[in-house]
Every structure is written in C-alpha cells, then in structure tokens.
Amino acid sequence: MLEEIRIYCLEAKDSSIKSNKDAEAFKKRFLSKSGIVNSLFLRFKKLSNDEKKAVGKDINLLKKICQDKIKFVKSISSSNLNSVLDLTRPTSNFTGSTHPITKISNQINEIFKSLGFYISSGPEIEDDWHNFEALNLPKNHPARDMQDTFFVKTQPDILLRTHTSSVQVRHMSESQPPIRTISPGRVFRNEAISSRAHCIFHQIEGLYIDENVSFIDMKNLLFVFAKKFFGNDVVLRFRPSYFPFTEPSAEMDVFLGTETLADYRLTKGTGWLEILGCGMVDPKVLSNCSIDQEKYSGYAFGMGIERIAMLKYGVKDLRLFFENDLSFLKQFN
Ligand code: PHE
Numbered sequence: 146m147l148e149e150i151r152i153y154c155l156e157a158k159d160s161s162i163k164s165n166k167d168a169e170a171f172k173k174r175f176l177s178k179s180g181i182v183n184s185l186f187l188r189f190k191k192l193s194n195d196e197k198k199a200v201g202k203d204i205n206l207l208k209k210i211c212q213d214k215i216k217f218v219k220s221i222s223s224s225n226l227n228s229v230l231d232l233t234r235p236t237s238n239f240t241g242s243t244h245p246i247t248k249i250s251n252q253i254n255e256i257f258k259s260l261g262f263y264i265s266s267g268p269e270i271e272d273d274w275h276n277f278e279a280l281n282l283p284k285n286h287p288a289r290d291m292q293d294t295f296f297v298k299t300q301p302d303i304l305l306r307t308h309t310s311s312v313q314v315r316h317m318s319e320s321q322p323p324i325r326t327i328s329p330g331r332v333f334r335n336e337a338i339s340s341r342a343h344c345i346f347h348q349i350e351g352l353y354i355d356e357n358v359s360f361i362d363m364k365n366l367l368f369v370f371a372k373k374f375f376g377n378d379v380v381l382r383f384r385p386s387y388f389p390f391t392e393p394s395a396e397m398d399v400f401l402g403t404e405t406l407a408d409y410r411l412t413k414g415t416g417w418l419e420i421l422g423c424g425m426v427d428p429k430v431l432s433n434c435s436i437d438q439e440k441y442s443g444y445a446f447g448m449g450i451e452r453i454a455m456l457k458y459g460v461k462d463l464r465l466f467f468e469n470d471l472s473f474l475k476q477f478n
Pocket residue numbers: 307308309310350388391422423424445446447448
C-alpha cells in the first residue's frame with residue numbers, strides 16, 4: 146500500500162492544472178467522497194496497528210499535497226492560470242549574457258595570459274597571516290585601516306579577504322620562482338556603499354618573482370597592458386605611493402580630462418583617475434613566504450575590476466554592477 150500511495154503522491158505533484166476544469170477533475174479524482182484519498186482511508190481502517198502508523202502518515206501527506214495544490218490554484222485568478230502554471234512555456238527572447246564584470250575580467254586575464262602569466266586562485270575566507278601579517282601588516286599597523294575588514298571570527302582572526310594579495314602569499318609559500326601569476330577574485334571591505342565604492346568588489350592582482358627583476362620591467366609590463374586594454378592612445382602616468390608590502394610603491398593613473406562634468410567629478414577635478422597600485426615586493430614579504438630574498442626580487446600589482454569596467458563602459462555608478470537589472474545588463478550583450 147505504501148508504494149501505491151507514493152505513486153499517487155507523485156501523480157498529484159506532477160498533475161498539470163491549467164484551467165478550472167482541470168482543477169475540478171483533480172479534486173474529484175483525489176479529494177471527493179469517492180476519491181482516492183477517501184478510499185485509502187477506508188482501507189486504512191482494516192490494517193493492523195503496526196501498519197496503520199506508516200500508512201496513516203503517508204495518506205495524510207498525500208491529502209496535504211492535494212489540498213495545497215488546490216489552494217495554490219485558487220490563489221491565482223482563472224484568467225492567468227495558464228501563464229502561471231505552465232512551467233514549460235518558452236521565455237521571451239532574452240537568453241542571458243556574460244556579466245560586464247566577468248567580461249572585463251576575462252579580457253584582462255587574456256592580456257596577462259598572452260604576456261606569460263598564469264592564473265591562480267585561493268579562498269575568500271582567509272586567516273590573518275595570509276591577508277595581513279605575511280604582507281608586512283602586523284597587528285595594530287595603521288595601514289590596516291586602509292582595508293576595513295569583515296571578521297568572520299576573532300582569536301584566531303578569520304576574515305573575508307580584503308584583497309587577492311592573500312592568494313599570492315599562498316602561491317609564493319607553495320612554489321619557488323620563477324613565479325608569474327595573476328589572481329582574479331572577489332574581495333570584501335567594510336565600506337559605505339556609494340557610486341564609487343562597494344563592500345564587495347573584484348580585483349586582479351599580479352605577481353612576478355625571478356632573478357634580477359626590476360622596477361622598469363614592471364613599468365613596461367603595465368604600460369603594455371594599459372595600451373592593449375584601453376588602446377594605444379591612452380595617456381598614463383606613474384605616481385609614487387605607499388603599500389606596506391611593496392617598496393618602492395606606485396600608482397598608475399589614466400588621463401580622462403575634465404571636459405565633461407562626470408569626468409571632472411570622477412577625477413576630483415584633476416583629470417587623472419587611479420587604476421592600479423603596484424611596487425617591488427618587499428624582501429621581508431619574500432622571506433615570510435620562504436623565498437630567498439638575496440637571490441630573488443619581483444613586483445606586484447593590483448587593480449579593481451569595477452573601476453576599470455566603469456572607465457571602459459562609461460558607467461558612472463558602480464552600484465549598477467551589483468543590481469542585476471536586466472535593462473542595464475542587456476547593454477553589454
Ligand atoms: N593589494 C593592494 C590593494 O588591494 C593593491 C596592490 C597590490 C598594491 C600589489 C601594490 C601591489 O589595494
């Protein structure tokens with residue numbers, strides 16, 4: 146009997162009710178006086194006490210499935226019954242597309258791959274060592290404030306990674322030079338959400354470690370990247386900066402000008418927009434990751450993908466990338 150009830154349950158669940166007529170027929174078959182549920186209850190009465198336990202539970206389940214189905218159908222007006230319940234109906238012609246952030250990320254990855262870099266990845270939930278300590282950011286270091294952190298747990302600190310530099314720490318700790326890798330991924334910072342900042346965003350960070358690597362190698366690479374990505378006419382500049390894990394450090398800016406109000410605002414009136422941070426990996430970071438700092442040197446860089454996507458597509462509000470509004474996304478088909 147149990148098997149029989151199971152089959153009825155499947156039938157009730159799968160029944161397609163597209164009209165009031167279907168609903169009536171369904172009710173008659175399962176829930177009427179002479180219907181299936183009632184006749185099962187009549188047979189139930191004749192069972193032994195042991196059998197009653199299991200069978201009773203299943204008959205009640207079947208009854209509930211049928212009643213829920215009818216309740217649901219009633220909650221929908223008969224006029225739109227067809228459109229709501231026919232789950233097999235084809236959708237409109239919009240078939241979906243790659244999200245603009247994924248598109249930009251893929252384009253950047255392809256450029257670095259063509260320049261000899263391979264992709265590495267790591268966890269989004271990190272420990273303090275990989276996200277901070279190994280990168281020359283001991284506890285209470287003021288530069289930790291630059292990266293407001295979401296903690297998952299404290300003592301020991303487990304957090305959402307604030308940059309994908311943590312992937313590079315893992316990579317360096319597990320392999321020896323030559324290293325030439327990029328780490329794309331999602332990162333998290335406890336920042337107020339605005340048109341220029343979000344608490345979740347995407348980064349691509351790069352790392353190159355070998356013998357005799359110099360600052361000029363890095364500058365060349367980043368200029369080649371920017372020209373491939375933005376076009377040969379792009380105007381760039383390098384500016385000294387500070388990161389705890391690189392020395393010397395720099396930032397690369399793209400010139401947008403101040404002709405439009407949007408560009409004026411975005412560049413805070415300077416015409417220049419920062420697109421990435423970079424520098425020579427601090428020898429202390431190398432030794433933290435068991436790499437011989439006497440023999441090897443290297444550079445690292447990191448960029449925010451949303452910011453680059455905003456630049457490339459002329460999007461003025463970063464929040465649009467997270468809202469999944471189809472009318473926005475369709476533009477990137
Ligand atoms: N990790 C830095 C950040 O998230 C970016 C960076 C990477 C800067 C590598 C320099 C070198 O802001």
